[in-house]
Amino acid sequence: MMSMILIWTASCYGMKQRNKLINVNVHKPLKIFSNELTYQRSIGLTTFKGHVRVWHDSISLKSDELRTISQNQEATAEGHVTMIDRSSSVTLRCGVLSYLDKMQSCVAYDQPVLNTVDQHNRPLTMYARQMKFYSKTDQAVANQNVTIVDPIGVAKAQKAIYFKKENKIFLTGDPVVRNIQGKFAARHIVAYLGHNERVILDQFVHVDFYPGDVKKSRTLMFKKNMSNENKIMK
Numbered sequence: 001m002m003s004m005i006l007i008w009t010a011s012c013y014g015m016k017q018r019n020k021l022i023n024v025n026v027h028k029p030l031k032i033f034s035n036e037l038t039y040q041r042s043i044g045l046t047t048f049k050g051h052v053r054v055w056h057d058s059i060s061l062k063s064d065e066l067r068t069i070s071q072n073q074e075a076t077a078e079g080h081v082t083m084i085d086r087s088s089s090v091t092l093r094c095g096v097l098s099y100l101d102k103m104q105s106c107v108a109y110d111q112p113v114l115n116t117v118d119q120h121n122r123p124l125t126m127y128a129r130q131m132k133f134y135s136k137t138d139q140a141v142a143n144q145n146v147t148i149v150d151p152i153g154v155a156k157a158q159k160a161i162y163f164k165k166e167n168k169i170f171l172t173g174d175p176v177v178r179n180i181q182g183k184f185a186a187r188h189i190v191a192y193l194g195h196n197e198r199v200i201l202d203q204f205v206h207v208d209f210y211p212g213d214v215k216k217s218r219t220l221m222f223k224k225n226m227s228n229e230n231k232i233m234k
Contacts, residue, residue, distance in 0.1 A: 112131045129143060
């Protein structure tokens with residue numbers, strides 16, 4: 001029979017936030033199911049093993065193993081990790097997911113894949129070698145071999161930063177965007193999603209236009225510099 005533990009408080013799992021990429025609420029209980037539970041009081045380590053299932057407000061998580069450290073307010077899920085946040089329509093799959101900084105950020109390793117939707121309810125999928133999510137700033141950062149796919153096209157770069165509040169994606173590290181309009185490369189690329197949909201290319205711009213209906217594509221803007229965008233990155 002699966003063992004169950006009801007954590008008496010979720011205060012160690014982050015601050016109360018709404019409409020975030022990774023949503024947590026200190027006033028909601030945390031439920032964890034697993035086949036096995038081990039608690040090491042001397043170091044404050046609790047280990048759940050075997051068919052681990054976690055429910056916390058709008059978030060559900062499953063993995064092969066989950067380790068929590070009460071003193072550092074950290075937790076790590078390993079093995080076939082799937083995290084779903086219904087409040088923000090986010091599904092994250094990876095091999096390892098670690099919650100850090102008193103649960104205010106988390107890092108996904110081992111082939112993470114992020115699925116979500118934009119303001120038009122269109123699917124958006126992001127692939128990378130590593131992803132990090134920040135609760136305070138509501139940002140997601142993807143590093144190394146980043147690929148972003150949506151119904152309009154495909155973007156590739158070595159680093160991508162998703163700003164949820166501004167509903168935009170900043171691409172750097174040999175970024176390239178391909179859609180029905182053509183192929184676009186530059187030192188930096190900013191793609192605005194939703195109602196204000198457009199793409200900004202900055203420095204060393206290279207464009208290959210394809211013939212066809214360009215009305216279905218995003219509006220393109222070319223700039224010699226992006227001082228306002230760069231300020232955001234600092």
